[in-house]
Every structure is written in C-alpha cells, then in structure tokens.
Amino acid sequence: MANDRYIRFLVTLGTASTSRVLNLGQIAKINRNNPEYNDRPLFSSPIINTAFIIKHRVRSDELYRFVASRATVTKITVPIDASDLRVGGHSILVDERGFADAIRSFGNYQGQALERDLKVFQLLNALPSLDPFLLREHLCNHKIDVAPCYFPISESDQQQMKEFVTTELTRLTKLLGSDQSESSARRMVAAMLSSDVAEELAPLRETLGLSGEAFRQGVFSWRGFLYYKWSMAKFWPDVMGVLRQIKEVQPHGAYNRNIQDELAQARNAIILLVRDNGQDVSRILSVYDRSFSELVAQQAPRAFRDFLLSAPRTFLEIGEKMGAISHIVEFWRHRFPAGKPVKIDVDELSTIFHDFGSGFAERIKADSPIIKKPVVIDTTAA
Numbered sequence: 001m002a003n004d005r006y007i008r009f010l011v012t013l014g015t016a017s018t019s020r021v022l023n024l025g026q027i028a029k030i031n032r033n034n035p036e037y038n039d040r041p042l043f044s045s046p047i048i049n050t051a052f053i054i055k056h057r058v059r060s061d062e063l064y065r066f067v068a069s070r071a072t073v074t075k076i077t078v079p080i081d082a083s084d085l086r087v088g089g090h091s092i093l094v095d096e097r098g099f100a101d102a103i104r105s106f107g108n109y110q111g112q113a114l115e116r117d118l119k120v121f122q123l124l125n126a127l128p129s130l131d132p133f134l135l136r137e138h139l140c141n142h143k144i145d146v147a148p149c150y151f152p153i154s155e156s157d158q159q160q161m162k163e164f165v166t167t168e169l170t171r172l173t174k175l176l177g178s179d180q181s182e183s184s185a186r187r188m189v190a191a192m193l194s195s196d197v198a199e200e201l202a203p204l205r206e207t208l209g210l211s212g213e214a215f216r217q218g219v220f221s222w223r224g225f226l227y228y229k230w231s232m233a234k235f236w237p238d239v240m241g242v243l244r245q246i247k248e249v250q251p252h253g254a255y256n257r258n259i260q261d262e263l264a265q266a267r268n269a270i271i272l273l274v275r276d277n278g279q280d281v282s283r284i285l286s287v288y289d290r291s292f293s294e295l296v297a298q299q300a301p302r303a304f305r306d307f308l309l310s311a312p313r314t315f316l317e318i319g320e321k322m323g324a325i326s327h328i329v330e331f332w333r334h335r336f337p338a339g340k341p342v343k344i345d346v347d348e349l350s351t352i353f354h355d356f357g358s359g360f361a362e363r364i365k366a367d368s369p370i371i372k373k374p375v376v377i378d379t380t381a382a
Helices: 004-013 024-030 035-039 060-065 099-106 113-126 132-141 155-170 182-192 199-208 212-248 257-297 302-335 346-358
Strands: 021-023 052-057 072-079 089-093
Touching (some): 021 024, 089 099, 155 182, 199 212, 212 257
Antiparallel strands (some): 021 052, 052 072
C-alpha cells in the first residue's frame, strides 16, 4: 500500500502526465472510444494499462529489493479505486526480486501476454525519463507497435524538432560524400529518425569505424541528445518563470514557524538543484557540440566516435536531469495554469516540494568525468 505522502502525490497529480509520470488511467479515459487505443495498447493487461508509470529514485531502504544496486527504476502503481485516488494504490518496482512472478499476479496475465509486456517494462526501465518523444522512438526502435495517443506530441513540436535535426545533420552531408541538395539532407534526417539504422547512415558508421550494434545504440542516444538540445532551448525560459513562482508561493491557512522554515529550505533546495543540474546538462551538451564540430569542421572522427561509444551511459545521465527539471515545469503548469491565482494548502505544497526534490540524484563532484566508460544497455532481458 502506498504511504500517506505518496497517496497525496497521486491525488495532487490527478490528470497530469509529465516526463517522470505516465498517467495511463487518464489516457484510458480520454481514449475509451478510440479504436487505435483498443487495438494497439501499451500494455496487454487492462489492469496495468490504467496504472501510473513513474520514474522513481530508489531509497536506501529499498535497495534490498534488487539484485544489483541502481539509482532510478520504474514504478508501477495501480490505484485501488481510479475514481478516488485518496484510497491509495498498490505498487511494484520493475526488476525487483521476483518481479516477473509478481507482475503476473499483479496484472492478472493470461497466456503469452506477459512475455510481451515484460519486454515493454524493460524498455521503459532502460529510459532515463518517460518523455513522450523518447518513449515513442524507443518503442518503435524495438518493434513495439503502440497507438499514437500514448505520445501527446503536437504537430508543431514534431515539425520544429525535424527542422532542428535537419539543420544539424545538413552539416554532415559533405563529410559523407553526399551532395548539398535539400533532398540529401532530408534523406539523412529520415534515416536518423528511422526506427532502424538505415543504409543512409552506413557511410557515417564506416567513417567512425563502429560495429553495427555499437553504432545502433549510439545513434539512438544521439537522437536523444538532439532532442534534449532542442528542448533545452525551447523550455528553459519557462523554467525560470516556474522557479520564481516556487520562490514566491505561499500556502493558505495557518501554519507554524517550523513549517515555514521547512518550506523555505525546500524552495531553496529545489532552486539550487534545478540550477546545478541545468548547468550539468549544458556541460554535457557542450561535449557533444565539440565532438560533432570536430567531426564536421575538421573531419576528425575520433572525438565523435568516443562520444557515440559513451552516449548510451551519458544519455541516461542527461535524461534523468532533464526529466527531473521538465517534470517540475510540466507538473507546476498543470497544477497552476497561467493566468489563474496560485491557491494551495500547506500539506499539498509540502508534498509537491518533496516530489520535486526527490527527482534529482546526489550532486556530482566537480572533477567527475563527463564522458564515462562505454556501456551497452541491455533492453532485452526478461
């Protein structure tokens, strides 16, 4: 059973989905009459397909539940009563000991449906956040066919992202021996955004001297870096506005000096965490920019080759940081729409502040290397 603070969080979350929370119950309500939703579900189990899927920081008292230590996992929470989240819910963590047997009972699985959903759980668990763009690309890359309604990406955002990738990749056409035409750039963008590593990118793989699997993993993470670079520029100004509101918001009702001090400490902690993690994101993106520029301007592939080899691991790091920051913005804007007064009581504000702070890892030491040992993420294990 979820604890009191977690129950308050679910109630506060309500109808929202963010980069850390995929609200399948709300998606089910909106799309109950959508044939695609019924024909191409994210999960085969109707129970799981109406749950909350949440990126969760593992607490010290939860480490015993896993064979290997980890910082972030995917939590599945099924409300006891979807119409009244105050009743609470039952939760399970992906890959905890006995997960396969537990989820079989949890989701009331029959036949072969469990095997397919276990693969989906592993794919979600391998992602640093539940951002709809990354989630869609990752599932598509592993041949999981899911209805578009699970990924609410506006046509405008899709077009802006495609234009950004086109601008970035056009710089590569000369290096790869392609003509400088617009059609050449379009072919490369289509190859980059394809669910498969298309033949159009074979010259780049040969230039970098990478094997098929290492290149495939690196290209997926490269897509993620391009997305984060685009989204960082797009949503960062909104971060500043949300942080100003967090600093200024005052809950209604009576509360004592101790609670006032606790809220002040929480505000400052959130602001510092966002600032420091934002700086980390910018620093990691600068590593990508330098290595890509060396590849294009100097035709020096070594730095970019090293980047792609390290990209799967670094992708997780930047994704967790971006996910935590964007979750704050998305959640706050959902809870307090622009143009409406900010009204909240002290218990709810405390719950929100606790959730915001829990999304970040411990600070990284200043002398920690940005590019770490290459790691291939295994997304196929059951």
